[in-house]
Amino acid sequence: MNDDVTIATAQQLIEFLGTFAFAISGIRHAAAKHFDWFGGYVCGIAVAIGGGTIRDVMLGATPFWMTNPIYIICTALALCMVILCSKRMERLQNAWFVFDTLGLALFTIAGIQKSLDYGQPFWVAIIMGCITGSAGGVIRDILLNNEPVILRKEIYAMASVAGGFVYWGLSELDVAIQLTALLSFVITCAIRFLAVRYHVSLPQLKTDDEINRVDNG
Amino acid sequence: MNDDVTIATAQQLIEFLGTFAFAISGIRHAAAKHFDWFGGYVCGIAVAIGGGTIRDVMLGATPFWMTNPIYIICTALALCMVILCSKRMERLQNAWFVFDTLGLALFTIAGIQKSLDYGQPFWVAIIMGCITGSAGGVIRDILLNNEPVILRKEIYAMASVAGGFVYWGLSELDVAIQLTALLSFVITCAIRFLAVRYHVSLPQLKTDDEINRVDNG
């Protein structure tokens, strides 16, 4: 009982930190493009709730942020923080990276669990977990007129997919749900941290031109 | 009774003018990028129905334009007008600006009322009003590969949000629905007109680099 309360509290704390870090990510990217405060807020919201909203629309559920104003408020706090102390935030780069990764891992699991609750098969749930964690960043880049960074070079969504497969595997082995979620969470974070630490990335696609150049050169 | 008919007729007229002005906005932006007729039509449609469609999908409603072909037809008329008399339209800049603002205000109220009809709380309704009025312009800029102008410098969505708060406040005070809608409409238009007239805009977000430069300079 006590454990359950601790877990729920920890989960809420991570969810708040994750949402906050996602919102910060959107707002800081908007600042780099000289968007105004409203634009910053919209980009922050897009990262914080974009993925989950796409998931919910495809599941036929009411978008999660419409049932609780905490996400709207959390993004507003993030905006105030960027406006008031953007200089001090620079020193917190590593903290944002950690929160963002925790958010990715938590949103992935939330996406998987909600999809399973809606009766979807596991392969759909893994995709939904990936969308929940990653699609917000893609929407941010589209709003900012950038090429989406997670489609070009970062191990980000793949960490989420790997965590999803771990969740699936452990579920098939009838491991307890809490341990399953915890291990999936840890794996997602670990892959993301290690990929950034050791500059691991997926190979780029080659174009026909380059292939010819390599062959002829 | 007579008053109600007058109000309904006025509302339909404004809705048609607003849809038309929104479509014109999309088509003219597409023309600036040398899109073809079909691209112009798609951009016009995106502005005219994009916001309301996102709202309806999130509310779990059938998108409004699927229940009445008037929006599709109205956009086709706008396309014909741009193709046939784009030169004469230049002189109508102010008229388009006025229609566009009327459209923003009306779409905002329509979005709020539909959300309340679907049982959403007021804070969701205000967001939906803002999405109904503003999201179409963002979709247009995404299709055109521009940075969304309302996220960078214009007081546009904020006028819609302000109108939404007025609607909320008057509803709490049990003001009659028609007066509530009218005042909300007027406030939204007034803020937009005044912001453009006096070049008022929201502050831009500062990047860390700029802050450093200011500090060191």
Place this chain on the structure above:
Amino acid sequence: MNDDVTIATAQQLIEFLGTFAFAISGIRHAAAKHFDWFGGYVCGIAVAIGGGTIRDVMLGATPFWMTNPIYIICTALALCMVILCSKRMERLQNAWFVFDTLGLALFTIAGIQKSLDYGQPFWVAIIMGCITGSAGGVIRDILLNNEPVILRKEIYAMASVAGGFVYWGLSELDVAIQLTALLSFVITCAIRFLAVRYHVSLPQLKTDDEINRVDNG
């Protein structure tokens, strides 16, 4: 009976080839922008299932790809093919063009039929057919930060719309459903092939500047 089986098999084969060609289109465009494997996969998926997903969300249906993993698998095969033999694929340009056109025509008909099954009127069904066939390519271009090519110069979506009108006309004349679908399919393909063969395109929209220049020059 035998005929029905043949038709169903032919339809499945075309659907698979069309999905494959759509996925290849997304992946190759991603390669031209140096996206990584994951980015290529996402762009491939976007083209293959994007249009149908938008249609299903607007119809209030569960997105089709969530009911059958074939589309996810088909895109994965397309990704492997691009990675392993992208050089040899260059020689297949014409084959991809043919498959892509077959896919456009088939997806158009699938979109029309599903919309009619959901009780939509014909004018909505034609739009949905066009969205099913064309929207994926627009999403691809948005992800790649390009101006959508089908909005600028290509006869692509218009072939789909024309096929939709043929479907409508023949249905009104009580022509058998299979013949209706077949003729609609052929017309869509024919328009696309002829437009590319004879470099036919829609007129571009003119801007006010150009009109002035022409008038003054």
